[in-house]
Amino acid sequence: MDRAIFRCATARNNAAPTRRWRSALCWLAVPALLLAGCSKKSEQPSKKATLHEVMKDEVDPRGDDVWAVGNKHMTEDAGLNGGSMTDADWKQLAGAATNLQQAALELAGLPDPIVVVKPGTKIAFEDADWGDSAKSVQHNVDQDPQGVRDLANALAQHMADLAAAANKHDAATAGQLINDLDGICESCHVKYWYPSQRGLINSIKKNSGVDPST
Numbered sequence: 001m002d003r004a005i006f007r008c009a010t011a012r013n014n015a016a017p018t019r020r021w022r023s024a025l026c027w028l029a030v031p032a033l034l035l036a037g038c039s040k041k042s043e044q045p046s047k048k049a050t051l052h053e054v055m056k057d058e059v060d061p062r063g064d065d066v067w068a069v070g071n072k073h074m075t076e077d078a079g080l081n082g083g084s085m086t087d088a089d090w091k092q093l094a095g096a097a098t099n100l101q102q103a104a105l106e107l108a109g110l111p112d113p114i115v116v117v118k119p120g121t122k123i124a125f126e127d128a129d130w131g132d133s134a135k136s137v138q139h140n141v142d143q144d145p146q147g148v149r150d151l152a153n154a155l156a157q158h159m160a161d162l163a164a165a166a167n168k169h170d171a172a173t174a175g176q177l178i179n180d181l182d183g184i185c186e187s188c189h190v191k192y193w194y195p196s197q198r199g200l201i202n203s204i205k206k207n208s209g210v211d212p213s214t
């Protein structure tokens with residue numbers, strides 16, 4: 001913007017008769033640019049990323065990338081088989097962990113107030129009888145937005161630890177961190193997405209000893 005104004009001022013100073021139309025155009029162009037700048041600003045809120053977008057487009061697929069390596073090299077007791085991991089596999093795992101870490105940091109850094117979805121967007125299972133609505137998720141987020149950021153930061157830290165373990169080719173630590181990843185996702189889901197199912201999860205846990213949320 002400053003540069004446009006500067007260029008116009010120079011043109012006016014040089015205003016030879018044949019060039020006069022140019023400076024007139026400048027005066028027209030500058031307010032148009034100013035207006036463009038203003039309208040851009042006022043559009044920003046609707047362009048803001050939502051929690052749903054970061055979740056669906058970044059966190060979920062990047063989580064899959066981490067699990068893809070873990071699943072390919074799983075030992076019988078669900079650990080990570082260091083023996084079958086090549087240098088390329090370790091690199092891939094470290095990269096996937098770092099990518100997910102970035103997505104988690106994006107989630108943690110969503111601007112205030114955290115918006116769950118753009119108007120008219122539906123979240124997964126919203127139309128199912130038992131599904132929770134975007135509206136109820138928004139309500140849960142509004143109750144404790146800092147908790148969303150804290151859990152997202154916990155995921156980011158978990159992925160930083162995984163990337164470090166992968167860089168050291170430490171299969172025992174990396175395997176444990178991959179196994180615990182599900183539980184980190186679920187800790188946030190059960191609080192903000194489907195807290196209605198917490199009771200169900202607890203009763204299954206009590207009756208069978210199995211935690212279905214991890």
Ligand code: HEC
Nearest residue numbers: 052055056060063123124148151152155185188189192193
């Ligand atoms: C800090 C909180 C938080 C963490 C951590 C988190 N999620 Fe989510 N996730 C949510 C919330 C809230 C919803 C419900 C809103 C929605 O569906 O977009 C959700 C929804 C989803 C959905 C459904 C998206 C849709 O189409 O509606 C998927 C898939 C998902 N999460 C995957 C993951 C995976 C995989 C991880 C871990 C690697 C994870 N999430 C970690 C908060 C979190």
